[in-house]
Amino acid sequence: MDGGTDVERAGSRAAALVEQVFALVDETRAAVLAAAAPRRAAGLRRVDLARLRPLITGHLERYARLLAGTGVVVAPGVLVDAPAWLEWWRRTPGGDVVFLDVDLDPDSDDYYDFTDAPWFTGPERTGERAVVGPYVDHGGTDEYVVTLTAPLVVDGAFLGVVGADLRLRELERVLGPVLAGLAGPAALVNGDGRVMVSTTPRWLAGSLLPATSLRALRISRCAGLPWRVAAAAPA
Amino acid sequence: MSQVPATARHAVFAPLEGGGRTDAVVRRLGEAVSLGLLADGEQLPAESDLSASLGVSTVTLREALATLREQGVVETRRGRRGGSFVRSPADPSTRRLRERLRETTPDELRDLGDVHRAVAGTAALLAAERAGPEEARRLAQHAGRLSTATSAARRRRADGRFHVEVAAAAQSPRLTRQEMELQAEVGELLWLPAGGALDAAEGGRQHAEIAAAIGRGDGPTARTLAEEHVLHGVEHLVALHLRLVRPG
Numbered sequence: 001m002d003g004g005t006d007v008e009r010a011g012s013r014a015a016a017l018v019e020q021v022f023a024l025v026d027e028t029r030a031a032v033l034a035a036a037a038p039r040r041a042a043g044l045r046r047v048d049l050a051r052l053r054p055l056i057t058g059h060l061e062r063y064a065r066l067l068a069g070t071g072v073v074v075a076p077g078v079l080v081d082a083p084a085w086l087e088w089w090r091r092t093p094g095g096d097v098v099f100l101d102v103d104l105d106p107d108s109d110d111y112y113d114f115t116d117a118p119w120f121t122g123p124e125r126t127g128e129r130a131v132v133g134p135y136v137d138h139g140g141t142d143e144y145v146v147t148l149t150a151p152l153v154v155d156g157a158f159l160g161v162v163g164a165d166l167r168l169r170e171l172e173r174v175l176g177p178v179l180a181g182l183a184g185p186a187a188l189v190n191g192d193g194r195v196m197v198s199t200t201p202r203w204l205a206g207s208l209l210p211a212t213s214l215r216a217l218r219i220s221r222c223a224g225l226p227w228r229v230a231a232a233a234p235a
Numbered sequence: 236m237s238q239v240p241a242t243a244r245h246a247v248f249a250p251l252e253g254g255g256r257t258d259a260v261v262r263r264l265g266e267a268v269s270l271g272l273l274a275d276g277e278q279l280p281a282e283s284d285l286s287a288s289l290g291v292s293t294v295t296l297r298e299a300l301a302t303l304r305e306q307g308v309v310e311t312r313r314g315r316r317g318g319s320f321v322r323s324p325a326d327p328s329t330r331r332l333r334e335r336l337r338e339t340t341p342d343e344l345r346d347l348g349d350v351h352r353a354v355a356g357t358a359a360l361l362a363a364e365r366a367g368p369e370e371a372r373r374l375a376q377h378a379g380r381l382s383t384a385t386s387a388a389r390r391r392r393a394d395g396r397f398h399v400e401v402a403a404a405a406q407s408p409r410l411t412r413q414e415m416e417l418q419a420e421v422g423e424l425l426w427l428p429a430g431g432a433l434d435a436a437e438g439g440r441q442h443a444e445i446a447a448a449i450g451r452g453d454g455p456t457a458r459t460l461a462e463e464h465v466l467h468g469v470e471h472l473v474a475l476h477l478r479l480v481r482p483g
Contacts, residue, residue: 118369136403136411144408192367194406206406207365 004220006182011220011229013178014188017171018148018225021164022129024059024070025150029162031055032072036154043080044159049087059164060091066174067091068145069100070164072152073114075124078159086114090141102140112139123151123161130161131225134168134196134206144168144206146196168205172197184232189214191226243481247272248280250290260291260299261306262434268308268323269427270479271333279309279319329428336424336472337479344476347421348469352462354413355398359445359461361405363454370404371450378446382439387428390435395422397442401461404449424475425468433471441467 004012035048049072056071071088079085088100102112114120122130133146149163171188175197179186185200193209203209209230217230247267251259267273279285286296300319303309311319366374377400380393395418402411426432441464448457 134406136406136408138399138403138411138415142408142412142415144406192369194365194367208367 005218007186007218007220007229007231010175010178010182010186010188010231011222011227014175014227014229015222015225017174018131018222021063021067021148021166022150024063025148025162025164028052028056028059028070028072029150029152032152032159032162033154036152036159040154044074045079045081046085046087049074049085052087053089056087056089057097060089060097064091064095066166066170068141068143068165068167071100072160072162073120073149074160075120075158076115084114100140110139114140119147119149119163120161123149124158127151127153131190131227134190134194137165141165146171146190168196172205179229179231182229182231186229186231188222189228189230196227240481243478244272246478246481248285248288250288257295257298257302260289260296261302263289264299264303265306265308266432266475266478268321269329269333269432270336270475271323271330272478273321273323275321275323277321279321281318332423332427333479336427336476339424339472339476341473341476344469344472347417348465350413351417351421351469352465354410354417355401355465356458356462358398358402358405358407358410358414359449359457360454361407361410362401363449363452363457365406366404366449371446374400374404374446374449375443378439378442380439381442382436384435387426387432390432390438391422391426394418394426394433394438394442397446401445401449421468421472424472427475433468438464 031052032049035051036044039045039048052072059070060067069088069090071086073088074085076084082104084104086100086102086104090098090100092098103110105111106113119130119132122128122132128151130149131146132149134144137143137145137147143165145165145167147163147165149161151161152159175188176199179188179197179199182199185198185202187198187200187203187209188196189209190196193211193214195203195205195207195209198205214228214230217232220229222228247263251263264273264279273279280288282293282296282300286293289296300309300311304311308322309319310322311317362370362374374397377393377397381390381397384390384393398414398418399411402414441460445457445460445464448460
């Protein structure tokens with residue numbers, strides 16, 4: 001058995017990359033749940049999340065270019081010493097590891113309201129992982145990213161999400177060569193048909209492939225993801 | 236603090252062009268307060284004198300004063316020492332903004348506007364090409380926020396946010412950053428507090444039209460509307476600047 005068609009194999013590679021990142025996210029989640037469990041009566045504090053910093057920044061070191069950032073986003077009203085909180089660390093394009101400092105004051109001009117972001121509301125409503133984007137994360141990292149998140153639930157209560165931002169340009173770097181191995185023009189597209197990685201200038205990253213075009217292509221879904229690999233049949 | 240040129244003050248009460256509509260009176264007086272041409276605590280001329288010099292009926296003037304009272308820009312006291320008084324405690328940031336507007340020449344405003352038109356126009360064009368239904372829905376939602384914003388700061392935020400969302404819908408981090416920087420430069424001038432800023436209802440209408448063109452996938456129209464929207468803002472700032480610097 002040769003492991004499926006070429007598009008299926010490319011789709012598996014994309015799914016495998018995402019699973020690697022979710023494995024890191026799951027490590028962080030386990031650590032948050034371990035910190036939350038004994039605090040149930042007294043309540044969770046920022047300092048409890050601050051203890052996760054070595055783990056979180058360690059992930060950034062391990063996946064230096066792929067991860068634009070990773071950490072924990074706490075739902076409003078969960079922490080006893082802050083109305084909302086992000087224990088989120090970024091690795092800047094220059095290589096510095098910095099704390100993502102966003103404005104959490106609802107009355108401020110630059111208020112970063114994450115509570116209606118799909119990467120937050122998805123896990124909140126469905127209890128499932130979310131894979132969101134690519135999108136411009138203005139007010140947060142200001143980069144073009146794909147965000148992976150998983151819900152944090154303790155005793156049925158939603159505490160927030162853990163997640164990671166992948167730089168789209170790094171997805172291009174890793175998966176571009178995979179797609180280049182396919183016969184004919186090929187692209188990795190998200191659930192809306194938006195091109196993420198492509199081997200042809202005809203399908204620019206960020207643009208939408210219409211459903212009619214997709215129907216004419218060989219498609220493989222990426223397991224567990226709303227993504228697809230699409231390739232034109234060889235001439 | 237610089238002296239307000241005498242002719243600038245005089246122009247506040249000069250006849251309105253194009254007939255006397257209530258909103259024109261509100262705008263004229265509101266802008267004058269924003270620009271500091273009328274000082275906090277200053278008494279306005281008697282209603283009969285004011286309506287005569289503006290060239291409007293007393294009914295129109297009273298309607299306008301009622302609106303300005305609602306906006307908190309004017310207060311009316313009855314009785315012997317009664318009359319309408321300006322309310323504009325000029326906090327340091329408003330004074331700073333007026334100074335900035337006075338010192339920025341029309342040519343500088345035009346040049347800033349040129350860049351802004353390029354960024355906003357292209358962002359709208361690309362957003363029309365690249366926005367999916369979810370992005371279009373977000374834009375329509377943000378377009379509705381300007382006309383319902385309840386303070387100068389909120390109007391400024393709603394205006395800027397819409398433009399940033401258009402650039403994000405274009406899938407371009409660079410255009411988004413450019414738009415954020417332009418909003419930081421021009422936003423606070425466009426939305427001077429104490430009344431008389433850009434017409435928020437008109438601005439909101441323009442936002443809605445831009446969002447609709449993007450939702451339809453009509454790039455050229457979206458671009459033209461976005462450029463016109465920016466141009467409208469530039470012309471408004473130039474007009475305000477000229478009113479501030481009328482030769483004394």
